Amino acid sequence: MSLYIDIKYLHAISHRLENFKKKSQDLYNCRCPICGDSSRNKKKSRGYFYRGKNDLYYKCHNCGAGQHFGTFLKNFDSNQYGQYVVERYAEGGHNKTSHKTVESVLTFEEPKFNKKPEPRLIDSIMDRLDTLPDDHEVIQYVTDRKIPRDAYSRLYFIRNVKDVIQLNDKYKESIVTEEPRLAIPFLDGAGKLLVVSLRGIRGESLRYINVKVDEDAPSIFGLDQVDPSREVLVVEGPLDSLFLDNSIACAGTSFGKIDQLPIPKENITIIFDNQPKNRDVGKLMNKYIEMGYKMVIWPDSVPGKDINEMIENGLTSDEIQRIINDNTFKGLAAKARYAMWRKV
Ligand SMILES: [Zn+2]
Structure with a gap:
């Protein structure tokens, strides 16, 4: 010992x-x-x-x-x-x-962290985007996706996706490739690292790899930045949230737990992706409308199935914000709009 x-x-x-x-x-x-x-x-x-x-x-x-x-x-x-x-x-x-x-x-082998690491440990295995040169592969990637520059300090680049195992060695068996990726850390209100989402930037078929640092933590991006006393826009994708003011993203199954957020219900506006044919999304929208949440029902004319796609198709953040303001409904009005949206 x-x-x-x-x-x-x-x-x-x-x-x-x-x-x-x-x-x-x-x-x-x-x-x-x-x-x-x-x-x-x-x-x-x-x-x-x-x-x-x-x-x-x-x-x-x-x-x-x-x-x-x-x-x-x-x-x-x-x-x-x-x-x-x-x-x-x-x-x-x-x-x-x-x-x-x-x-x-x-001189033993390189250490592996098998306890919850401090948030700064992330800096030893990844590079923050605002420290990288413009001609870097990952900067090219986020530039192509029109990610706002002021969000670079919230994103990282990992040279070898396998290095993320240092944050939780339970992923040792499941992460087998070694490609570089865009890393999106999910921090809680105190700045503690909960989850890292790793987005492929070289066209990998496995687009996202999600690594839970804290096994019990919800997969919510932006809790470290959000002001819960103001209007909060809740979207599905972490990258989508970067285009909006005071926005968080509930990734994956966390979208079913919006009612557990530490944010007053009256301050929340829920924004699902624009996918009227998706049954699971439909069920969740129904649930939250019934619960009395404000919700955005996208008009037919929006060019894209999510906010990043709308930006790539030429809309500005301000224009999207305006569409959101004009298409937020609740209660009976939300029900009526929702029924129309699904028929499109
Ligand atoms: Zn020192």
Whole structure:
């Protein structure tokens, strides 16, 4: 149990680590002693000790330091490190690994996060779109889709889709390809990462791969940005929501859970894709009309089955916003319009 030894030595030095805190099972946080963290903000603590397979690792989201706990300890307190090595050697003896050198013990395989990671961990495996050059493949992709530039800071590029396994290793078996993708992180109101949706950009037949970081979290995009005290537009696609003001997206089955949102019903306008022939959508629309929600019933003339398609076909965000305002109904009026829309 080398993990046990790592944790034991972490506790032995923890009182000398500023702002040291246990965040969850096998995840500890402190101010980074390597870079000193922020010199202005004494509360900033961006160093994390987290569990790999059988070892503890250290990562700082300020200076980018990433190392095995042993390496951290060696630099932090060489006396403690001396004892630590003896203990790990002694333990190794039971496992017939006593012949191993210290260095080989300390250079284990790349760590995998098997606990809920902090949101910033995403920055170590992906690049945020607003940090990439205009001629980059993914920037070309979002430019072609006319995604607004001010939304680039909410989107990421992942070079190898397999790297996302670091956010939840349950997907180890199911993600087998290695292509680059557009990554759309779903954060909660506190900025915690819940889900990452990975959109193919090279014409993959599997257009979306959704990775739940928090297994129980709803797949709702935009909770970190939305103001629930104002009118909230609820759409189906995360990318669609980027074209609208104060909008969130309920991806997949989460569209059946709009009534569970932490937003007052009177502030919600529901906007389904423009797919009158889709039975499942029809059922849900009926349900929410019955429950008294405001709903957009698209006029026949709109050019596209979703908002992004309408934009690609030449409408502006303002024009779509106007269509939404002019075609929002509730109660009996919504029922009547809905019946007409389905017949088209
Ligand atoms: Zn640091």
